[in-house]
Amino acid sequence: MDMSRYARQIALKQIGKDNQEKLLTKSVLIVGLGGTGSAAAEMFSRLGVKQLILIDRDKIEITNLNRQILYGMEDLKKYKAETAADKVREINPDIKVEFYNKAFDADMAYLVNTVDLVFDGTDNMTTRFIINDACDKYGIPWVFTSAIETYGEFKAVIPGKTSCYACFNTEPAELPSCATSGVLSTVPAMIALYGVNTAIKILLDYENDGSIYFIDGFNFEINRIGIEKNINCRCCHDKNYRYLNREYSGIGKSLLL
Numbered sequence: 534m535d536m537s538r539y540a541r542q543i544a545l546k547q548i549g550k551d552n553q554e555k556l557l558t559k560s561v562l563i564v565g566l567g568g569t570g571s572a573a574a575e576m577f578s579r580l581g582v583k584q585l586i587l588i589d590r591d592k593i594e595i596t597n598l599n600r601q602i603l604y605g606m607e608d609l610k611k612y613k614a615e616t617a618a619d620k621v622r623e624i625n626p627d628i629k630v631e632f633y634n635k636a637f638d639a640d641m642a643y644l645v646n647t648v649d650l651v652f653d654g655t656d657n658m659t660t661r662f663i664i665n666d667a668c669d670k671y672g673i674p675w676v677f678t679s680a681i682e683t684y685g686e687f688k689a690v691i692p693g694k695t696s697c698y699a700c701f702n703t704e705p706a707e708l709p710s711c712a713t714s715g716v717l718s719t720v721p722a723m724i725a726l727y728g729v730n731t732a733i734k735i736l737l738d739y740e741n742d743g744s745i746y747f748i749d750g751f752n753f754e755i756n757r758i759g760i761e762k763n764i765n766c767r768c769c770h771d772k773n774y775r776y777l778n779r780e781y782s783g784i785g786k787s788l789l790l
């Protein structure tokens with residue numbers, strides 16, 4: 534493989550040749566190819582990994598184009614996952630790319646066991662519970678991200694080390710959506726940047742304490758809150774992976790995507 538495309542990362546003391554080679558052995562699953570997920574797909578493809586698996590059931594709408602940076606006018610009405618896969622292959626043909634034009638539900642959770650990390654680009658809590666249960670079951674780290682209005686949040690979940698998503702969320706709630714609350718053009722890519730940097734550090738075995746970070750992209754404020762493991766957690770303590778059962782996989786999904 535021609536490593537010259539990675540020369541500027543190999544020159545970094547935080548990456549270097551060994552870590553770049555390590556990244557090129559890693560597979561990442563991106564669930565949701567909207568504002569954060571599509572930006573993350575581009576960032577991972579430029580970073581250099583071995584494989585990307587992209588999953589999203591939606592098609593590209595004109596209301597997506599203010600923030601979903603992989604897509605343009607020629608992509609309207611096409612599937613996001615398939616379109617993102619085409620763009621990623623164009624950016625970096627050395628990466629193996631798979632895509633699924635379907636929802637990430639309990640039936641698709643097996644994909645988690647085929648990768649080194651999951652990046653959450655979803656917009657609803659139910660899908661995050663499915664990701665969380667699957668990642669705990671298979672021992673795969675994931676990065677939670679969320680963006681709306683002018684702010685967002687992100688957190689690493691590393692099974693066996695950090696708190697999980699179910700440690701601080703018990704049931705899916707109907708979340709405000711970008712369709713009703715709005716979202717500033719720059720914010721999902723900003724949160725994706727922090728999320729992908731978190732993923733890079735996890736893939737390279739840097740420490741992460743599982744804190745959640747809240748970022749106000751308009752007033753330039755970052756707040757970190759430590760999230761301890763919940764000793765009564767249904768998922769990471771009790772190993773009750775109920776969202777991997779079909780009957781739970783439709784609860785509380787956002788109606789406005």
Ligand SMILES: [Zn+2]
Nearest residue numbers: 697700766769
């Ligand atoms: Zn937990």
